Amino acid sequence: MIGGMSRWAPNARGRLEQAALELYTERGFEQTTVADIAERAGLTERTFFRHFADKREVLFWxxxxxxxxxxxxxxxxxxxxxxxxxxxxxxxxxxxxxxxxxxxxxxxxxxxxxxxxxxxxxxxxxxxxxxxxxxxxxxxxxxxxxxxxxxxxxxxxxxxxxxxxxxxxxxxxxxxxxxxxxxxxxxxxxxx
Amino acid sequence: MIGGMSRWAPNARGRLEQAALELYTERGFEQTTVADIAERAGLTERTFFRHFADKREVLFWxxxxxxxxxxxxxxxxxxxxxxxxxxxxxxxxxxxxxxxxxxxxxxxxxxxxxxxxxxxxxxxxxxxxxxxxxxxxxxxxxxxxxxxxxxxxxxxxxxxxxxxxxxxxxxxxxxxxxxxxxxxxxxxxxxx
Structure with a gap:
């Protein structure tokens, strides 16, 4: 089922997760913002919040x-x-x-x-x-x-x-x- | 060994602990302040902080x-x-x-x-x-x-x-x- 945002953001969840883990490793969890994660993944903060409630949830979903x-x-x-x-x-x-x-x-x-x-x-x-x-x-x-x-x-x-x-x-x-x-x-x- | 504050606050630690547990039970942990605990125990906030780092520590010492x-x-x-x-x-x-x-x-x-x-x-x-x-x-x-x-x-x-x-x-x-x-x-x- 492809439609809506997914055309523009294939596998957004996976990209956000990968970007978040990279940043948490490089800078530390505390020092990373949702804006940083979205930027690294080439996506918007809005897309981030469509997939995860907050930056901690990326680790626990x-x-x-x-x-x-x-x-x-x-x-x-x-x-x-x-x-x-x-x-x-x-x-x-x-x-x-x-x-x-x-x-x-x-x-x-x-x-x-x-x-x-x-x-x-x-x-x-x-x-x-x-x-x-x-x-x-x-x-x-x-x-x-x-x-x-x-x-x-x-x-x-x-x-x-x-x-x-x-x-x-x-x-x-x-x-x-x-x-x-x-x-x-x-x-x-x-x-x- | 009796001296200093202890003359004025016998068993201060025990009284603070008892007061804290009463208040946490009555009002909830979040709703209780260190000032409330000290007041209930008939002691000062300063005495509280001589015994505990914060209100959570009362539960874990x-x-x-x-x-x-x-x-x-x-x-x-x-x-x-x-x-x-x-x-x-x-x-x-x-x-x-x-x-x-x-x-x-x-x-x-x-x-x-x-x-x-x-x-x-x-x-x-x-x-x-x-x-x-x-x-x-x-x-x-x-x-x-x-x-x-x-x-x-x-x-x-x-x-x-x-x-x-x-x-x-x-x-x-x-x-x-x-x-x-x-x-x-x-x-x-x-x-x-």
């Missing part, structure tokens, strides 16, 4: 898709899947979505790591992902506290996998790293 | 003590303790500190739950607690990713225990709830 992918994966897991199986499949799916946008995700992470307010925002998004997964587990009949424990611990393992993915020079595949970390949870939590 | 208790417990755990044993002991100690201030902790939680910015702050504090525990585990010779996985998953379980502690009418003992949730992690993460 993808979270909705991750969120939906996780909840859907849990809802559609086979009846035989245990809670941790379902959560692992969900976080592998999330990892695959991030992996598809590997370069942008790395740039984004550098920007977030440099700004405590953005880090807080990122943590809130992760926490809400964990609650949504717990809710999806309860809808499969998983009881509390198992639903919350599995969702929260799974998200914790994903956080560890993600940090490794960002830091490691060999740049391993995120879905695989996520599965490895989730698999190690059981051993790591064994008591003497 | 206790986190440092929790943080230290956790790190110390891990450092002092017996050599025979596994990583999850050490993390469980640490989070029981944190639970005991919160339990000592049970009423204040409940009021505080209600205030934080009503304000997304405070929630983000709380999550950042929890995330930094998890990193500090991972670091304390590495200093005991625990390797990555086990150190981070154990610390993050333990913190996740503590979050679940804390939410139950806040919500349950019977008001069970937090250190015990924390241990129960930590104990259930291993079972909850078992794969088919």
């Amino acid at each position: 993808g979270e909705t898709a991750l969120h939906e992918a996780c909840v859907e994966t849990i809802a559609n897991a086979p009846d035989s899947a245990t809670p941790i199986d379902a959560v692992t499949a969900a976080l592998e799916a999330a990892g695959a979505l991030i992996e598809e946008r590997r370069e942008l995700a790395h740039q984004r992470q550098t920007v977030i790591a440099a700004n405590p307010e953005l880090q807080e925002r990122e943590l809130l998004k992760l926490a809400s992902l964990a609650s949504a997964m717990a809710q999806a587990l309860r809808q499969r009949g998983v009881e509390e506290p198992t639903a919350s424990l599995t969702a929260e611990a799974g998200t914790a393992a994903f956080k560890v996998a993600f940090a490794r993915w960002v830091d490691e020079p060999e740049r391993r595949d995120l879905p695989r790293l996520a599965r490895e970390c989730l698999d190690q949870l059981h051993t790591a939590t064994a008591r003497t | 206790g986190e440092t003590a929790l943080h230290e208790a956790c790190v110390e417990t891990i450092a002092n755990a017996p050599d025979s303790a596994t990583p999850i044993d050490a993390v469980t002991a640490a989070l029981e100690a944190a639970g005991a500190l919160i339990e000592e201030r049970r009423e204040l902790a409940h009021q505080r939680q209600t205030v934080i739950a009503a304000n997304p910015e405070l929630q983000e702050r709380e999550l950042l504090k929890l995330a930094s607690l998890a990193s500090a525990m991972a670091q304390a585990l590495r200093q005991r010779g625990v390797e990555e990713p086990t150190a981070s996985l154990t610390a993050e998953a333990g913190t996740a379980a503590f979050k679940v225990a804390f939410a139950r502690w806040v919500d349950e009418p019977e008001r069970r003992d937090l250190p015990r709830l924390a241990r129960e949730c930590l104990d259930q992690l291993h079972t909850a993460t078992a794969r088919t």
Whole structure:
């Protein structure tokens, strides 16, 4: 469906996102204005605001898709899947979505790591992902506290996998790293 | 050691904290000023700023003590303790500190739950607690990713225990709830 502005601004969203990440990396998030982003992308501020509520949203719009992918994966897991199986499949799916946008995700992470307010925002998004997964587990009949424990611990393992993915020079595949970390949870939590 | 202002303002910190929590509960955090808090406590704004950097800090100053208790417990755990044993002991100690201030902790939680910015702050504090525990585990010779996985998953379980502690009418003992949730992690993460 092509029409209206899109003739004049093909892939405006992608261009704005790329321009924003470049500027956040070069100058810092705080020092970048929406006017700067629009200019770098060769678009107007009006176009920017058609796609994003503010400059922070450029960094977080993808979270909705991750969120939906996780909840859907849990809802559609086979009846035989245990809670941790379902959560692992969900976080592998999330990892695959991030992996598809590997370069942008790395740039984004550098920007977030440099700004405590953005880090807080990122943590809130992760926490809400964990609650949504717990809710999806309860809808499969998983009881509390198992639903919350599995969702929260799974998200914790994903956080560890993600940090490794960002830091490691060999740049391993995120879905695989996520599965490895989730698999190690059981051993790591064994008591003497 | 009694001297200076303390003759005129015995337990000023405690009075300011109590006044702040009352006002945050009655009017909301945003609607309360430092002047309001000082007035309610029968103290001056100057005294407030001698104890707290800003009105948000009234809610978060206790986190440092929790943080230290956790790190110390891990450092002092017996050599025979596994990583999850050490993390469980640490989070029981944190639970005991919160339990000592049970009423204040409940009021505080209600205030934080009503304000997304405070929630983000709380999550950042929890995330930094998890990193500090991972670091304390590495200093005991625990390797990555086990150190981070154990610390993050333990913190996740503590979050679940804390939410139950806040919500349950019977008001069970937090250190015990924390241990129960930590104990259930291993079972909850078992794969088919």
